[in-house]
Amino acid sequence: MRITADNLTLRYGDTVALDALTVDLPAGSIYGLLGRNGSGKTSLLSLIAGHRRPTSGTLTVGGADPFENAAVMGGTAFVRDVVDATDAEPARAALRFAADLRPTFDLDYAHDLAGQFGLPLGKGVGGLSRGQKSALGVVLGLAARTPLTIFDEAYLGMDAPSRYLFYRLLLDDYVADPRTVILSTHLIEEVANLFEKVLVIDRGRLVAYDETDELRGRGVTVTGPAAAVDAFVAGRTVLGEQRLGGTRAATVYGRLDAADRARAADAGLDLGPVGLQDLFVHLTGSAAEPRAQEAHR
Numbered sequence: 001m002r003i004t005a006d007n008l009t010l011r012y013g014d015t016v017a018l019d020a021l022t023v024d025l026p027a028g029s030i031y032g033l034l035g036r037n038g039s040g041k042t043s044l045l046s047l048i049a050g051h052r053r054p055t056s057g058t059l060t061v062g063g064a065d066p067f068e069n070a071a072v073m074g075g076t077a078f079v080r081d082v083v084d085a086t087d088a089e090p091a092r093a094a095l096r097f098a099a100d101l102r103p104t105f106d107l108d109y110a111h112d113l114a115g116q117f118g119l120p121l122g123k124g125v126g127g128l129s130r131g132q133k134s135a136l137g138v139v140l141g142l143a144a145r146t147p148l149t150i151f152d153e154a155y156l157g158m159d160a161p162s163r164y165l166f167y168r169l170l171l172d173d174y175v176a177d178p179r180t181v182i183l184s185t186h187l188i189e190e191v192a193n194l195f196e197k198v199l200v201i202d203r204g205r206l207v208a209y210d211e212t213d214e215l216r217g218r219g220v221t222v223t224g225p226a227a228a229v230d231a232f233v234a235g236r237t238v239l240g241e242q243r244l245g246g247t248r249a250a251t252v253y254g255r256l257d258a259a260d261r262a263r264a265a266d267a268g269l270d271l272g273p274v275g276l277q278d279l280f281v282h283l284t285g286s287a288a289e290p291r292a293q294e295a296h297r
């Protein structure tokens with residue numbers, strides 16, 4: 001489902017969670033939504049899922065206003081880090097309940113997924129471990145087979161093997177049944193290869209929206225003899241560096257043109273890709289920088 005936001009603004013009292021955000025997300029991609037704590041990710045996803053109404057601006061999902069819109073919400077699975085279910089209800093019943101609720105839900109697939117995650121389906125949901133609860137959420141999200149599937153830091157508590165299983169299952173299922181998937185995460189490098197496009201929001205504003213490879217192309221790692229690297233990066237924005245003996249590796253923000261690349265080659269420098277995490281840190285400010293969580297207007 002295509003998602004378009006135009007000057008989308010959400011306020012909670014004095015707090016501006018989304019600040020005139022304008023973006024167009026065509027259907028049929030896996031989008032990564034990145035942003036620091038409190039940047040507005042969950043707020044944006046809640047609006048898209050129809051759980052909240054914007055303060056101002058417009059938002060359409062599949063061409064319609066999603067707010068409490070049964071048709072849009074029926075085609076949207078929103079997986080958060082907590083599973084809504086009563087404590088005593090067995091996990092198996094949660095799957096059956098989802099199947100009763102959604103015509104698109106694939107119960108056989110859900111059982112297959114639950115088996116792969118080693119979920120004890122007979123156990124009450126409240127008695128599941130944190131990682132198991134997350135796995136249940138992921139199973140519900142994948143098996144929903146909705147045109148729009150949103151995972152809002154859905155991996156919380158999952159150990160590395162379970163997370164990698166989730167990424168593999170998501171990709172397999174996406175290839176078999178392409179749809180729109182939005183994944184918000186803090187584990188950027190871990191999931192970066194999954195994203196076709198990445199949105200970065202900071203303090204409720206869109207600071208980057210690009211194909212993942214394009215975004216990576218905004219920076220470069222320059223490695224070589226320290227003096228040659230120093231000369232090459234002088235006057236550029238250096239995001240980070242490492243030194244080992246006389247060798248220096250500097251991560252630089254900004255694209256290099258053909259002349260830059262030729263100059264680097266002449267100086268015996270190696271050019272390499274930049275991690276998405278480094279770019280993200282640059283685009284959203286350093287951790288030490290004071291950040292206003294609330295913008296008073």
Ligand SMILES: Nc1ncnc2c1ncn2[C@@H]1O[C@H](COP(=O)(O)OP(=O)(O)OP(=O)(O)O)[C@@H](O)[C@H]1O
Pocket residue numbers: 012015016017035036037038039040041042043044293294
């Ligand atoms: N129910 C609420 N009432 C008041 N303020 C809220 C509410 N929910 C979120 N906020 C505020 O809105 C801003 C955006 O919060 P949001 O939860 O969307 O961020 P996030 O990017 O999902 O953060 P995190 O990565 O920490 O989960 C924050 O300043 C937060 O304090």
